[in-house]
Amino acid sequence: MRNALVLMLASFVLALVISGIWLWTSSPRLELAAPNSVSVPAARLAASAPGKQISPREDVEVTAAIAEPAPVAMPQPNTACVNPDALGVSRVVEVDTTGGPGFGFQHFKQLDFLTDKEVVLTFDDGPWPGNTPAVLKALADECTKAVFFSIGKHATYHPEILKQVAAAGHAVGAHTWSHANLNGKKMTEQLAKDEIEKGYSAVKLALGAEPSPFFRFPELQHRPGAMTYLGTRNIAIFSCDLDSFDFRAKDAAQIVNTVMTKLDKQGKGIILMHDFQKHTAEALPSLLQRLKAGGYKVVQMKAKAPLQTLPEYDEAVLKQVKLPVASPRSVSSVVQTVSR
DSSP, rough: OOOHHHHHHHHHHHHHHHHHHHHHHHSOOOOOOSSSSEEHHHHHHHSSSTTTOOOOOOOEEEEOOOOOOOOOOOOOOOOOOSSSSHHHHHHEEHHHOTOOOOTTTTOOOOOOOOOEEEEEEEEEEEEEEEEEEHHHHHHHHOOOOOEEEEEEHHHHHOOHHHHHHHHHHOEEEEEEEEETTSTTOOOOHHHHHHHHHHHHHHHHHHHTTTSSSSOOGGOOOOOHHHHHHEEEEHHEOOSSEEEEOOOGOSSSSHHHHHHHHHHHHHEEEEEEETTTOHHHHHHHHHHHHHHTTOOOOEEEEEEOOOOOOOOOOOOHHHHHSSSSOOOOOOOOHHOOOOOO
């Protein structure tokens, strides 16, 4: 009897315990706050963040809140001259081309902006393989600048070279479409206009940007009607103060001697050379050193505003060239790296 009573009491207690456990496990509870950090196996972390280096630990602790990375500043190009003895640029002048001002005492004597021992370096007829890059290197080695007057056809042949000219910080103007003599007997006003405008549109096509409103007549043959037209387009006309006659020179030494003899006599001036000529490319390193040794200083000429080409000539040049030589789109908008 006593044993039976103990057994019944034990059964009752057991039932109470079971009921309590059931009530506890089934009742609603408050949600616990997420921990501040969790342990993630390294293999899983690597899978979720490809390319990120993982330390060879078994587990990596990752905080629940991850701050955004600070923006990385893009590296700026180093424009400082690395040659302490370079010729350099003594001053930079900005040209307001409104009305078509003229420069160079061979034809224009009103705008005398150069002081004694100052020169402006100019090059015609490029761009051209081998020669123009060699001219660019010589200028870069002496940390100095020039004005380039490109033939339109040459710009369409070698747009990548003309882009190098502009990228180096030189002004890029035009020298007609085909180097036609605009003062020739068979040249009409319309043909002269076509040569001028197609030349600029070709330079724009090659550069993928508007050119400088600087123009030089082929053979320095100034057609009065064309000069008037350039004035309406607000394009500055360049003659020169001294001509190197490098296209006649038998070698590089003759070019250096011709330029320095004339320059020492005149004391300053706009120098006409041709980056199209091989001897000019060969002569330029020595010529720049002679300029520095003689106490001459280079003045860089920049346009106040670029030239807006005419759409009808842009279209005409596009139709005339056999292949698309340039695109207004940037490289990054055309080609992008999607994986490494």
